[in-house]
Amino acid sequence: MRTLNAGKDLMRDYTADELPDPRNADIQVWVGDQLVHRHDAKVSVFDSSVQGGDAVWEGLRVYDGRIFQLDAHLDRLSASSHTLAFQGVPSRAAIKAAIFATLEANGMRDQAHIRLTLTRGPKVTSGMSPAFNRMGTCLIVLAEWKMPVYDTGGIRLITASVRRNSPQTLDSKIHHNNLLNNILAKIEANVAGVDDAVMLDLNGFVSETNATNIFAVRRGELLTPHADSCLPGITRRVVLNLGRKEGLPTGERNLSLAEFYTADEVFTTGTMGELSPVLEIDGRRIGGGSVGPLTARLRDLYRQQALNDGERLPF
Ligand SMILES: Cc1ncc(COP(=O)(O)O)c(C=O)c1O
Numbered sequence: 001m002r003t004l005n006a007g008k009d010l011m012r013d014y015t016a017d018e019l020p021d022p023r024n025a026d027i028q029v030w031v032g033d034q035l036v037h038r039h040d041a042k043v044s045v046f047d048s049s050v051q052g053g054d055a056v057w058e059g060l061r062v063y064d065g066r067i068f069q070l071d072a073h074l075d076r077l078s079a080s081s082h083t084l085a086f087q088g089v090p091s092r093a094a095i096k097a098a099i100f101a102t103l104e105a106n107g108m109r110d111q112a113h114i115r116l117t118l119t120r121g122p123k124v125t126s127g128m129s130p131a132f133n134r135m136g137t138c139l140i141v142l143a144e145w146k147m148p149v150y151d152t153g154g155i156r157l158i159t160a161s162v163r164r165n166s167p168q169t170l171d172s173k174i175h176h177n178n179l180l181n182n183i184l185a186k187i188e189a190n191v192a193g194v195d196d197a198v199m200l201d202l203n204g205f206v207s208e209t210n211a212t213n214i215f216a217v218r219r220g221e222l223l224t225p226h227a228d229s230c231l232p233g234i235t236r237r238v239v240l241n242l243g244r245k246e247g248l249p250t251g252e253r254n255l256s257l258a259e260f261y262t263a264d265e266v267f268t269t270g271t272m273g274e275l276s277p278v279l280e281i282d283g284r285r286i287g288g289g290s291v292g293p294l295t296a297r298l299r300d301l302y303r304q305q306a307l308n309d310g311e312r313l314p315f
Helices: 048-052 070-083 092-105 180-192 234-245 257-261 293-309
Strands: 028-031 034-037 055-063 112-119 138-145 155-159 196-200 206-209 213-218 221-224 250-252 265-270 274-281
Touching (some): 028 092, 055 070, 070 092, 070 112, 092 138, 155 180, 206 213, 213 234, 221 234, 234 250, 234 274, 265 293
Parallel strands (some): 155 196
Antiparallel strands (some): 028 034, 055 112, 213 221, 265 274
16 A cells, blocks of 8 residues: 555664664663553554643753752653643652663663653543543653763854743743744754754743753853743753852843843753853854853863762662
């Protein structure tokens, strides 16, 4: 029978040589209430994530036998699922047990990133209404070998035309899987040949990038947009606290693009990439065009805290 995909088997998994890190070729993934080989790690076509991007998620990192900020991530997952009125959410103890079991099955105690997803679960028929969800949520623990993803020597950004969500539309305090405006911004970055895109809020102030929070250092002050439109990132909070401990004046306020173009240093923050120096935005060189001293200092402090401060793995 002719298929629309000209014979491509879209149910096949990628082979080891197609993967960015071949160590992930045989990983075990937690789906629902069990561990399965990645080839079999699938959700139903009736799942709410397929039907409407109706899911919440967290990205976590494993450093030297510890998960950094585990409870902070589970607090945010719980807040997101409560706001979206999910029913049948697993307990914190059950989620932690699934995370630990997944890491143990894969022998991961370091250099691993966990994509933790909770979907509203399978629907009894296709459609939008959460009333069709009769089985409770579906938990996915996808742990992969993954080093921080951005070039440690620095990244380049452009400003996207698409705006970040505001509480007027979709509150960015919900860490949900409706990522299309961020994906549209990332397409703009890809087309421009840069690493990521700055997203503005509905008033034209800088919000964050498509995947990270953003900071400016101006005359020794550590500044970041307040979390009206951006995700209140966990790395963002850790970095603000580190800055205060270092005695730096810190501020959360409206910041325009001009203030970023003329900053002494700019860097982005996120669990996936830690702190990433920004060398250029929209073709404007930032500061001296190399990794700034405060960025380097805060990045070192962040790494030290990540290595020493996470929840210990029980295996
Ligand atoms: C849009 C966006 N901003 C910022 C972040 C960084 O958040 P965190 O520091 O909690 O990883 C993320 C991470 O998921 C994100 O998706």
